[in-house]
Amino acid sequence: MNYDSFIGNKADFPFEHRVLNTILVYGIGITALAMIMNYLLDLGPVIVGISGVLCFTFGILYYLSLVRKKCRLVRFCVIFLLVFITTPVLWITNGGLSGGSTFFILTFSSTIAILLRGYLRIVMVGCLALVTLGLIVAEYWHPLLISGYNSGFARYADISCGLLIAIIVNTALFIVIINHYIDEHKRANQYLAEMDRQKIESLNRQFGRVFNASPALMAIYREKDYVYLAVNDAWLASLGYERHEIIGLTKEQVDILLPEERQVDLSELTLGTLAEIKVRTKQGEARDWLVSKAKIQIEGQDCILLSAMDRTVLNNMERKIAHLDRLNLVGEIAA
Template identity: 25%
Template sequence: MKPEKMIRDITGNTESFNLEHRVFNMFSFLLIIVCLFSGVMNYLLSLNTPAVLAPLLYGMVQIYLYYLSRLKQHYEISVLATLIFAIFIISPTMWFFNGGSYGASQYSIIVLGAVIAAICTRRKRVVFLCCFLLVLSSLVTLEYYFPGTIQYYHSAHARYLDLLVGLNSTTIATYLLFLVYSDNYRSEHEKVLEYSKKLEIMAVTDGLTELYNHSYIFLRLEEEIAKAKRYQRKLSIIMLDIDFFKKLNDTYGHQFGDHVLSRISKCLKDNLRTTDIIGRYGGEEFLIIAPETGSPEAFVAANKLRKLIENIIFFHHVQVTISMGIAEWKNDTSQQLIEKADKCLYMAKKHGRNKIEMLDH
């Protein structure tokens, strides 16, 4: 099993659980393991019955709190109960029954301080941290003045075995908690990148037609002119306008007009080369940039589009036509080239529509 999948199985996914909730779920899960394992270890170390039963009982309670947090998503009550439980009951018990400052419990207790900082916010964090420090200070003070309250190890073997287990379990717990942060960061970073890409697309795309918008298609035209000038290549543009579009809107409504725009846009995308660049230049005007293309080749492509669009049957059995103007680049600026194409488009409209006109043959 991959670490990321294991982490999400234990803590929950980043869509349903925030970072604090996921950290708490991991801590709660680890606390269950530590409690149950401590009970078994204390039994193997031949400690007294309370030292064996107490962590096992705590582990059972924590299983229920983990269930509330992970499966029922009752976060606040689970956090409150767990922290009160861990600070005021588990920490003192581990301290008294596992050798106090000579034992391994102090390593696990240090992790608790980090978790308090991670899962609590603002005032709650300060309150729990102060309580935690008060409990730790009290434990050290009690051990100093009343060492008899601490149950020390009956042999050096038992102490070093407990230290070995405590150090390793604390290291693993720290590593797993870090993995939660790492997984959360990675997930959030992916979301930011995805959102950033969507914003980039929105910035250059017309929402209705999903073609490039006016400002971006003009920018691309300037780029293509620069390439044509540098490499001495051909370049043509086609200015396209839907005939009688205002009448369509007035007769059938703007929703129908939007449908026509979308359908024609799809036709353009499906029937032009991948190297051609298409944009919505105005309301019902489109601009097609055809790199490495002279006006005769552009005329062939334009006429194909004209026939395809003429044969589309829209709602209400409506058919529409388009008029087109073609201009080939001859050391023109982008504005001059557009003016030439626009002039040709005007000529096509003047000559009866559903036509193609061009200046350069």
């Protein structure tokens, strides 16, 4: 059954308005049932007529709320009707403190607590308590004001119906609140998940820009199988490869170490330390690299970020300077 047709869909009706419509639907059902029960229990035309008037009133308010969308007006009319009209009428016509009206008052207090906010909630619950207290005092001093029951069966039937209706209504209101909380909790989790996803995507984009723009030679491979996942432009420029010639292949398939360096196992390189290795480009040219590595995670997978600095030119210059220093030293000794 599609309850939205009775209480309004979520897109057009906020939660408080849907709760109000739910209460009005139950109000119509309860007063209609009360009218039938009062008639079957032969409680008299006055009591049956009062139940009918209340049912009709709830129907008018339901129309104004669902069709005309007069939520604020209907809400205060419902509260006023429950506190100042329905409570005294039920109390007087349904046996007072010893009848079934007491259970309805508990339902009314739940309704007020749901429909109102802030100090208005406190004020109206206080009014309901004062009205109830006044009725108790009036019944104590003037018991003849209260309409009794024609028989013990009528009394027990009325109390039983009142109790069952109170249980059903309070349970229904509780379910509405809990379902709303669950829906809001799901929406909040979905919103947070979406925010996290967007944040991760943003960080990935920023990391990608920094990764590719970095002058350092950088590559990322998966730790479990050493498959290259990403290399930056500086890495490609230093080795002379195209990106598609490296991505998806293992370190063994893209063999960049010189034969004399193949005993070097980069996987055993300690995190955060530096190591000097000799590599070869795609064209076979030897290069001197200073390499370090760090452990990172990408999409839940353990990966290794290799970072290198090409020291080929610097090392060549150092070797030339060292060679000149040796020549100078030999010259000085010969002199």
